[in-house]
Amino acid sequence: MKIFxxxxxxxxxxxxxxxxxxxxxxxxxxxxxxxxxxxSGVVGFNVRPHKAIFADTNIHLINFYNAVKTGxxxxxxxxxFLELEGMKLAKSGQKYFNEVxxxxxxxxKSLDFLFLNRSCFNGMIRFNRYGKFNVxxxxxxxxxSKAYITKIVNQIDYISQAVKILDWQFVCRxxxxxxxxxxxxxxxxxxxxxxxxxxxxxxxxxxxDEKDLFNLLDNSNCKYILSTWHSNQYRSNKEIDKYIRQNIxxxxxxYHVGAxxxxxxxxxxxxxxNYMLPKQKIDYTIPTGVQLQIMEPKRKYKLxx
Ligand SMILES: C[S@@+](CC[C@H](N)C(=O)[O-])C[C@H]1O[C@@H](n2cnc3c(N)ncnc32)[C@H](O)[C@@H]1O
Numbered sequence: 001m002k003i004f005x006x007x008x009x010x011x012x013x014x015x016x017x018x019x020x021x022x023x024x025x026x027x028x029x030x031x032x033x034x035x036x037x038x039x040s041g042v043v044g045f046n047v048r049p050h051k052a053i054f055a056d057t058n059i060h061l062i063n064f065y066n067a068v069k070t071g072x073x074x075x076x077x078x079x080x081f082l083e084l085e086g087m088k089l090a091k092s093g094q095k096y097f098n099e100v101x102x103x104x105x106x107x108x109k110s111l112d113f114l115f116l117n118r119s120c121f122n123g124m125i126r127f128n129r130y131g132k133f134n135v136x137x138x139x140x141x142x143x144x145s146k147a148y149i150t151k152i153v154n155q156i157d158y159i160s161q162a163v164k165i166l167d168w169q170f171v172c173r174x175x176x177x178x179x180x181x182x183x184x185x186x187x188x189x190x191x192x193x194x195x196x197x198x199x200x201x202x203x204x205x206x207x208x209d210e211k212d213l214f215n216l217l218d219n220s221n222c223k224y225i226l227s228t229w230h231s232n233q234y235r236s237n238k239e240i241d242k243y244i245r246q247n248i249x250x251x252x253x254x255y256h257v258g259a260x261x262x263x264x265x266x267x268x269x270x271x272x273x274n275y276m277l278p279k280q281k282i283d284y285t286i287p288t289g290v291q292l293q294i295m296e297p298k299r300k301y302k303l304x305x
Contacts, residue, residue, distance in 0.1 A: 004046050007078075007114060007155040008064055009123030010039045014191060014227065017269060018046045020251055021189070021225065024277050028223050030187035036175035037191050041065070044189065045159070051167040055178045058125065058202040060133075064110040065170040068159050073110060075157040079149060081111045082118075086144025089119060093141035105132040118152060119143045127201035175209075179216040188224035190217070195239055214242055223275050230270035240270060249277045 001019050014021065021043055033049035035041070038056045056062060067073040089096045097119060104112035113133075117123060120135040128134045162168065171178075175192065182188065192213055193205035217224055229237050230250045240248065249271045254264050271277065 004042070004158055005155060006040045006042050006045055007152055007159065008040055008061060008117050008125075010061075010125045011122075012191070012193070013040045013042055015040075015042050016253065017227070017251070018043055021227070021271065022047060024225060024249055024271050024273070025187070026275070026278055028187060028275065030223065031185040032183065032187070034178060034182065034186050034188045035190075036178040036188070037193075038170075039191065043191070045162070047189075048162065048166070049187075053169050053171060053178065055171045055173050055175070056202075057172065057174055058127075059172045060108060060110070060113045061125075062170045062172040063108070064113055065159065067110040068156060069163045069168070069170065071160075073114075073156065074160060075153045078111065078114065078156050079153045082115065082144050082149045082152060085115050086149065089144060090141050094137045094139070097137040101133060114152070118148075125203075127203075129201060131201045176212055176216065179213075179220065182220050182222050184221045186222040188217070188220065188222060189227075190224065191227040194229055194237075210239055217274070218243075218245070220274075224273060226272040228270050228272065230268040232265065232267045237270070240272065243272045246272045246274050247277050248272050 001022075003015060003018050005015055025047070030049070031051060033044055033047060033052040035044045035052065035054050036056075038044065038054040038061065041054055041061075044052055044054055054062075054065065064073070085096075085100065092099075097116075100112055100115055103109075104116055116133060116135070117125065119138055119140065121138045122135075123138075124135045126133070126135050175190070179188070190213065192209070193203050195205055195207070195210055197205070199205075213226075217226060226243075228240065230240065230248075231237060251269050251271075253267050253269045
């Protein structure tokens with residue numbers, strides 16, 4: 001399955017898990033797709049629903065997509081901008097990156113956000129406590145090659161075409177607001193920040209958020225999937241335990257810390273849902289030979305038909 005990769009990247013982007021998530025939507029029919037934590041939007045953009053609400057507290061993500069929707073950013077405008085700014089980056093490197101970052105932190109222009117996101121370290125989005133973007137330069141002055149610009153422009157083109165024919169709304173708001181107005185024919189995909197992972201201006205997550213999310217989902221009258229982590233080689237996610245009435249599906253996933261192949265870490269991802277997920281297809285072994293089941297917390301799984 002060809003996966004569409006969005007123009008704005010973020011940490012925790014689910015590109016590698018999209019096929020698995022889509023498989024687990026089963027045959028559910030829904031009128032509206034709701035994504036309260038859109039991040040890069042990679043999941044919903046690949047589901048391609050007719051009607052959708054993509055929400056996030058990060059206003060810069062939302063502004064970017066609304067600028068594409070209104071035509072303020074078109075593929076041609078983005079190409080022209082990236083070619084021009086890319087040349088300046090090639091000439092002055094870090095100095096120019098810092099200049100754009102300062103400029104962005106004053107007037108928060110969406111094209112600058114795109115430039116920074118695609119040339120900063122690891123395509124991260126991080127804002128300090130004053131709401132200023134603070135990811136350092138990715139140290140590639142020639143980042144905006146012709147091929148790279150074309151790739152980004154095509155990604156923007158996919159969204160501009162989609163929003164012309166599909167009813168997609170991009171809204172900046174807290175997940176509680178989004179989940180408070182669900183209809184029974186909605187389908188919700190939630191991918192919240194992980195508790196205790198990282199904290200930044202738009203992306204902090206505490207026990208209260210965790211509890212509110214659980215209560216809102218547990219009381220919702222529509223179908224949903226919640227993405228979270230299940231376990232790694234050191235510990236398991238205790239937050240899952242409260243979803244006792246829900247179903248769970250797990251999948252092993254590898255991620256790299258740094259560039260070295262040696263630093264490949266196994267992480268078991270989980271999908272939690274309030275409907276019967278397709279039969280589990282999981283590989284119970286990880287390369288070290290440790291059986292994942294041994295690491296799973298003691299909890300009762302619902303019987304699957
Ligand atoms: C793990 S990321 C989502 C990643 C996304 N599924 C993807 O594949 O790109 C979590 C997102 O939740 C947003 N967020 C954090 N706290 C929020 C809140 N209280 N309400 C809504 N969005 C929030 C963050 O800004 C971030 O974009």
